[in-house]
Amino acid sequence: MDLESHPTTLQEENRKKVHELLKNTHSRIEKLIQKTYQQKDSAATSQLRQLRTRITVLISEAEKKQLDSFGSHNGNIDEFYENEERFVDTPTMLLQEVENALATGENVDVFAISDLVDKMEMGFSHRIELTDKNLSEYENRIISKKQAEREERGREEKERREKDQKEAEEKSPAEDKTELFEISESSPTEIKISSTEDIEDETSIPDDAQVPIKKDELDTEVLSKLYSYINILEQKFEKQHPEVSYDGEYIADKQWKVELSKRSVRGSIKEGRFKTPMLIVDNYWKSIDDKRDIIEMIQAKASTIEQNQYMSLCFINSSWDQSIKDWLRTYSHQRLGFFLYDLVEDDLVYNETDENNRKFAFWHSTNGTRPKLTEIVDQLIEDEEYFDLNDVMEHSGLNLSGAKKFIDGLVRKKVLIDVGLDSPKYTRSK
Incomplete structure (x- = not known):
């Protein structure tokens, strides 16, 4: 493991690496879908579209600085570095697998790609949360390592001096002259300077990899509404605490952790020895226009939520397509509550017949009061x-x-x- 990289720095750097790898994979999956469509392989095309949706979810997770919604396992510092290495290696292999599938004329091995996506999802949910204990363990390791390196350098320096002294004592004047003569007759060192063409060949990047992916650009009015909504939720999350869980348990005595960014507000309650999240209430900006994409994304998200866990999730957008709203008003899941907030209409959309939705709607609405x-x-x-x-x-x-x-x-x-x-x-x- 590379102890020179501080755990907190490494975790953030790896998040950014994985985010870029997944974005590149997503763009290549699009090309792979076109390829299978042209080959009239409808089964592969359908499977690849599902994988594209799952990768979209992972890209969304990689945008967040905190760990995955129901991830963050405990572990020692060795396990942390091992997990982080796998966390980066897997999307690297995934991208390579997709590129190989694009390059070959044979049928696409969708199973191999799907297997790597499965491992990628597992990697998100099993990242190790840094605690004071394993950060202290890291600092102790660094101190021990530096001490060992100093001792090793001291031994090597001592051995070198002893060797030089022994060689100087054994060397004769004649040998000295011979050595000088050989040096004077030797040819000058040849230094190769790469040409401009060589440099360009070594550093060339495919055209499609050089095209940056634009982030959502919001106009001033929408941005103002978004910040206003986030501020309302922030005050609500900071001042109030969920009292009733999805299954009717009393949870007002448990710790309520609030996380905030410019376009998101999240509250969570963890419990047990390993601080496993039992409740996540999440609101964040998500611009999706396609009904099929959002349905597949939510289904993929629901599959990651385990027993005894519940997520109440709200996607925020300037406006939502009516067909998506109509679908959502009938959507229900025992462990995933799903909401859409329309900024322009100041409208919170959800299935109001679902008991848990009614219980958690308060945490996604602009309504600032509720009975305690x-x-x-x-x-x-x-x-x-x-x-x-x-x-x-x-x-x-x-x-x-x-x-x-x-x-x-x-x-x-x-x-x-x-x-x-x-x-x-x-x-x-x-």
Whole structure:
């Protein structure tokens, strides 16, 4: 492993390398699709289009400075460097495989390309998150390595001096003269200077690799609306905390981490020994016009979300095609909530019949208020004075264990008391 590269620097450099490799691969996949279409290989063309969509998702992930949505595993410093090496090697092999497929006249081996895309997706989800522990391990390794290098240089210098001294003692005057004569008769050193043509041949780059890929260029009005929307979400994410998980558990006592960029806002809750993300709420700019592309992208994204995880995802754009909106209003997935925000119309589009969508819509909307669980309890007391766990579950979206955890916390803080009345019932503590 290359300890000279600091882990944080290496991780960022590798992200940029992979981003460029994937963009180049995407452009070549487009050419490969044209090739299979001309060969009338409809099966290969269809498979390549699906791979193109998956690569589009990976490009989007590589644009983000943080790790993949449900990635970031723990590991020691050796595992970190090994994973980072694979993280760059895989897209390099992927690009080479696609270029080879373009160069040959034979049928395209879509399976080989798909296998590398699978490995690429795995590489994103298994990057190791840097912690204070393995950064400290890195610093200790550097200190040990430098000390060993100093000791090695000292030994080599000592051996060289001893060797020179021994040779000087054994050398005779006659040998000295012979050596001088041989040097004076030797021919001058030949230095080859490359011609301009040689330099051009060695550094030539294919025309298609030299064409830069333009980033989204937004006009002033759209940019202003985007920044305004991001600012609203930022304040909401910073001041408030999700209280109810997708499956009804109480999560207000867990750490809520907020990440911000010019075109995105993300909040996440991690749990367990390995700090695995259980909830991601993500909003970011994504300009897509093709309904097929967005459907395939979302399906690919949904396949990366594991059990006991949930993502609420919102793509932001200046406007969305009506056919995409119509499709989204019927889309539902048990672990992926999907939203579209239309900047021009100030409209949040989603399937409103999906319970989890209704639960998380607040985190994607410009609406800045919502009832907190304590306010729901206050309303229950005002309406009936006494309430039980079933009332809390009905009005809050909490499941039984979540409602019990929340109420028990208020009882411990002496905000509520259990008055019994044949079965557990609660009211405000006096």
